Amino acid sequence: MDLKIMGIGAMEKTLFQKQNISEELVDYLKWLILSGELKPGDRIVETKLAKDLGISQTPVREALRQLQGEGIIQIIPNRGPMVRSFDMRDVYEIYSIRSVLEGLAIRLAAQRAGDDEIAELEQFYYRMKDKVEDDAVPVSYLLSDSFHIHDTIVKMSGHSRLNNMYKSITFQIALINQVLGSASSKKKEFEQHWELIEALKSRNPDKAEEVMRRHIYNSYREFVELRSRQGDGSEFNELVWFNQ
Numbered sequence: 001m002d003l004k005i006m007g008i009g010a011m012e013k014t015l016f017q018k019q020n021i022s023e024e025l026v027d028y029l030k031w032l033i034l035s036g037e038l039k040p041g042d043r044i045v046e047t048k049l050a051k052d053l054g055i056s057q058t059p060v061r062e063a064l065r066q067l068q069g070e071g072i073i074q075i076i077p078n079r080g081p082m083v084r085s086f087d088m089r090d091v092y093e094i095y096s097i098r099s100v101l102e103g104l105a106i107r108l109a110a111q112r113a114g115d116d117e118i119a120e121l122e123q124f125y126y127r128m129k130d131k132v133e134d135d136a137v138p139v140s141y142l143l144s145d146s147f148h149i150h151d152t153i154v155k156m157s158g159h160s161r162l163n164n165m166y167k168s169i170t171f172q173i174a175l176i177n178q179v180l181g182s183a184s185s186k187k188k189e190f191e192q193h194w195e196l197i198e199a200l201k202s203r204n205p206d207k208a209e210e211v212m213r214r215h216i217y218n219s220y221r222e223f224v225e226l227r228s229r230q231g232d233g234s235e236f237n238e239l240v241w242f243n244q
Helices: 008-017 021-035 046-053 057-069 088-112 115-133 139-156 160-181 186-191 194-202 205-229
Strands: 073-076 080-083
Touching: 021 057, 021 160, 046 057, 057 073, 057 080, 088 139, 088 160, 088 194, 088 205, 115 139, 115 186, 115 194, 139 160, 139 186, 139 194, 160 205, 194 205
Parallel strands: none
Antiparallel strands: 073 080
């Protein structure tokens, strides 16, 4: 189910048709956050949400606990659940963990992935070019394609625990990518991901890991510079995950 293209009313109706309502509610709340319906700092009132959706508070409470565990919701004493705001320390931690996970993923993928898998990802990359040249396609579509490339490389690793750990931060990555996307271009999104395809094709695990870590570090630097232009010059570039 693609929550991004469903109307809120349709999603609310779908909640009644699913046995595991709390999981659907997690997706629903994530959609509200990504769409801007819920913003950082907004309160989520359990009783009101349950009443609006016509469900009990139990699945609402379960969904909020899961979102808290993923670092998306924080529980404030005497105020209740709120959509979490990410500061630069959060961004640094997300990027540094991401570089370690994806660095290992591409190292394993370079050794384990089949030629057909890499060829399929390369063809996907070339299809992105049509979107770059189509003025009717927004940059958000290229951001989605960029995420697909990273997600596919993680899956290519064949490492189930790594994949599960990566999934736990993917929504946080998506929120950060939204900010970066506002200052990105389709051409840039297209061009900067070719290095990952080449790294996979090289079948050199050391080179592949270095390329991935550099790729993610460069994205982190772009975010720091963007925030600096917006008046937040703080950063945490200890470079513990990347040797220049």
